[in-house]
């Protein structure tokens with residue numbers, strides 16, 4: 001019963017604030033897609049538009065190939081888990097989970113207290129609903145909590161109830177709005193795995209909103225990176241990381257953050273951080289831009305030279321298997337800090353305050369134009385290649 | 390917190406003031422109950438005693454219940470207050486929901502009208518309402534006692550404030566779960582606003598149970614009279630200066646209110662204190 005989702009040219013403003021600009025995306029049936037972006041970039045607004053809780057100013061939403069712009073939320077076959085969980089505090093867990101089924105399967109008369117139970121058919125329907133509620137609760141491990149009120153539950157338990165309420169009616173599409181952001185770190189890791197498992201088991205389309213890149217990168221088939229109401233790039237997590245479409249994506253994804261060095265592009269070489277790199281981008285020749293270097297693309301070098309960064313160690317962070325080295329670059333080369341991620345085995349050799357040389361493989365340098373656009377560098381001329389051989 | 394740090398003198402002074410003001414409000418009540426227990430001879434005797442020398446409660450209270458149609462007045466009070474409260478909630482809750490959670494043109498303007506309605510004392514409307522009731526032929530009916538109060542600006546205001554404190558996400562979740570807008574009001578908003586509902590109910594019942602002004606204008610037949618009007622009629626016609634049974638009547642009339650308030654006190658304070666946690 002899963003369905004794909006397409007939205008096209010979605011625009012939305014609140015008062016004067018343009019919150020979504022021309023957002024378009026195709027989500028395949030059964031896909032796990034994350035919307036990743038800083039808070040305030042319009043992720044929740046987009047989710048509400050998909051669910052039909054908010055109306056877009058322009059653009060269309062289609063579910064399973066059918067336009068749903070004029071359908072009300074309950075007609076869209078979509079369930080949503082809210083950041084605040086949005087459980088009904090006056091109802092028990094069982095009633096919270098049962099409500100969507102009651103609203104769909106019982107008539108208005110049958111839902112009346114007292115009288116409703118006496119009407120034909122309502123007993124069997126009620127029993128069926130109770131059975132499904134129990135089954136859902138068992139699947140989520142909250143069977144023992146069914147009689148409690150949401151106020152008596154921990155954050156993780158509430159989260160499960162919210163998932164249960166969404167799950168119980170077998171929607172074609174699951175929307176999740178930062179469902180883990182109110183949990184502590186340990187529970188977050190555990191729930192990450194559980195949600196992934198849930199997706200595998202249900203096999204329906206998931207659209208997962210988060211500002212946490214780890215969540216997006218670890219759980220998704222594809223990640224859509226958003227900023228200021230626009231989708232910047234939609235790709236598989238490893239592509240987003242290794243091959244970002246522009247500067248904003250490169251800077252948003254990756255921890256520690258990518259090193260961004262102001263650069264001047266020449267005809268053959270690129271100047272940055274007081275040294276030169278064997279990076280050519282002919283279309284940028286003569287302009288200024290940025291070089292992006294992931295911390296793990298840096299390696300220790302023996303001596304200074306061209307394409308080698310030299311600086312003083314300002315901070316060492318031991319992360320178990322990895323070591324993060326913060327290097328202060330000299331001021332004559334415009335200064336700044338470089339973060340390198342080295343293997344921890346090297347740690348004994350490196351001391352705070354010492355001078356360190358770091359090299360980088362040319363192929364791992366990302367080139368950005370002044371406007372933030374990613375530019376593929378031109379291949380090295382044959383002559384240079386030969387000299388390496 | 391900061392109150393605890395005040396010295397014993399300040400605490401003593403504070404309690405003295407509270408006791409004094411509490412006593413000021415209570416004394417008339419106590420006096421009323423005391424008089425209802427005394428025989429006629431003791432009521433006007435000089436000197437001050439709360440308890441009667443000769444207990445006359447049975448005589449006073451049985452006269453109160455038999456000489457006047459007091460049970461009928463009380464029944465009228467229950468009918469009228471119940472109908473008023475039901476209509477008020479049935480009308481205020483959806484209106485407050487629309488003002489708190491729906492976006493539509495003219496919402497702020499309508500809310501301003503509600504606030505203005507809050508400022509107008511009911512007495513000002515008495516004459517136009519009287520004429521209206523006369524034109525509609527409703528004078529001297531239950532409808533005349535009930536209809537003018539069916540819409541309560543105060544109720545709309547109180548519920549709106551409470552509904553506003555309920556997160557939008559809950560409304561969104563309810564819409565996705567398939568609830569209609571009215572179902573959201575009855576099944577989600579109103580139950581979540583229970584403290585406000587109870588506080589409002591007490592306000593409404595107390596003020597309409599005790600209302601004398603409008604019933605005096607609207608009804609004439611004894612079988613329609615609510616309690617205070619009934620007592621007044623009883624005093625004029627039957628009792629003259631027979632204050633013992635009159636005070637017994639008054640005690641019986643306020644007793645249900647006191648009991649109801651004590652039972653609901655906790656919610657009452659919570660409902661006026663603020664929104665949901």
Ligand SMILES: Nc1ncnc2c1ncn2[C@@H]1O[C@H](COP(=O)(O)OP(=O)(O)O)[C@@H](O)[C@H]1O
Nearest residue numbers: 014017019037038039040041042043044045046
């Ligand atoms: N109902 C609304 N009225 C006015 N502004 C809103 C409303 N909803 C969202 N916004 C604004 O739209 C922007 C995007 O909000 P949101 O979609 O919640 O971002 P995100 O979920 O990515 O943090 C924010 O600047 C927010 O203030």
Ligand SMILES: [Mg+2]
Nearest residue numbers: 043044177178
């Ligand atoms: Mg959000």
